[in-house]
Amino acid sequence: MKNEFRKICFNMNKHNKYYYSKKIGWQLYKLCKHHKNILFFIPMDTEVDIHWVLKKLRREKKNIFVPFMEDLSFKMVKYQLPLIKKKFSILEPDNKQKTRIKIDLAIVPIVGIDLTFRRIGFGKGMYDRFFDKLGYRPKVVFVQLKPCFSKNVLTQKHDVRADEYISFNIYKRSKNDSFNNFSRYDIIRSRGIYYRKKNGCGKV
Numbered sequence: 001m002k003n004e005f006r007k008i009c010f011n012m013n014k015h016n017k018y019y020y021s022k023k024i025g026w027q028l029y030k031l032c033k034h035h036k037n038i039l040f041f042i043p044m045d046t047e048v049d050i051h052w053v054l055k056k057l058r059r060e061k062k063n064i065f066v067p068f069m070e071d072l073s074f075k076m077v078k079y080q081l082p083l084i085k086k087k088f089s090i091l092e093p094d095n096k097q098k099t100r101i102k103i104d105l106a107i108v109p110i111v112g113i114d115l116t117f118r119r120i121g122f123g124k125g126m127y128d129r130f131f132d133k134l135g136y137r138p139k140v141v142f143v144q145l146k147p148c149f150s151k152n153v154l155t156q157k158h159d160v161r162a163d164e165y166i167s168f169n170i171y172k173r174s175k176n177d178s179f180n181n182f183s184r185y186d187i188i189r190s191r192g193i194y195y196r197k198k199n200g201c202g203k204v
């Protein structure tokens with residue numbers, strides 16, 4: 001089930017990436033105004049392109065951290081240039097020094113999300129292990145280029161759960177809600193987005 005859904009999300013068209021990324025990037029930027037120490041990520045080709053947000057926040061003296069892969073998980077290192085291409089073609093800073101600063105916000109890229117607000121990723125459990133080891137829970141915000149959610153429960157308890165979810169024209173808070181209930185406030189401007197009946201894969 002999980003793998004099938006993952007495939008559906010992967011195969012969604014990625015047209016208009018630049019436009020989508022710009023809009024989502026602004027949402028993320030606004031969100032970061034209230035936070036100082038933030039775990040971000042360096043986007044892969046299939047993800048929201050937020051390089052400009054990273055640079056802008058760094059100029060504004062925020063402490064920005066990104067994943068640095070280590071075995072089956074990753075540590076947090078300070079975001080700084082140059083970036084070097086690593087496993088899975090992921091870019092990472094050269095700096096290998098793990099930070100001791102406590103983050104108050106984590107922006108997490110996802111492949112998909114299910115009814116319980118939990119993450120479907122690449123299937124390696126890296127973010128799950130990372131949050132397990134962290135020992136505290138920052139605010140967790142999932143981000144995705146095009147919405148891809150399942151109306152079924154596909155995840156387990158160990159999967160990372162979001163407090164908020166951001167995608168193109170969608171901003172959703174988890175609270176006690178499930179991902180199934182959309183109010184008109186969640187869909188900021190739904191024109192052009194169509195949700196399939198079975199799985200909620202946004203089509204534009």
Ligand SMILES: Nc1nc2c(c(=O)[nH]1)N(C=O)[C@@H](CNc1ccc(C(=O)N[C@@H](CCC(=O)O)C(=O)O)cc1)CN2
Nearest residue numbers: 041042043044046067074088090109121122124126127
């Ligand atoms: N930008 C970004 N950085 C991240 C993650 C992420 O999801 N996004 N991670 C989150 O855990 C970690 C890296 N985890 C990964 C685990 C597996 C694959 C992987 O299997 N990649 C496939 C290609 C997938 C595709 O695009 O079709 C491969 O290279 O074969 C990639 C990343 C840490 N850094």
Ligand SMILES: Nc1ncnc2c1ncn2[C@@H]1O[C@H](COP(=O)(O)OP(=O)(O)OP(=O)(O)O)[C@@H](O)[C@H]1O
Nearest residue numbers: 119120121122123124125126127128129132158159
């Ligand atoms: N905290 C953990 N400690 C040990 N193993 C874990 C932990 N979290 C997840 N795993 C294992 O990692 C594997 C992948 O997990 P899962 O299928 O949930 O990945 P995913 O959430 O889809 O992808 P990812 O987190 O890599 O983006 C599973 O075999 C799972 O048992």
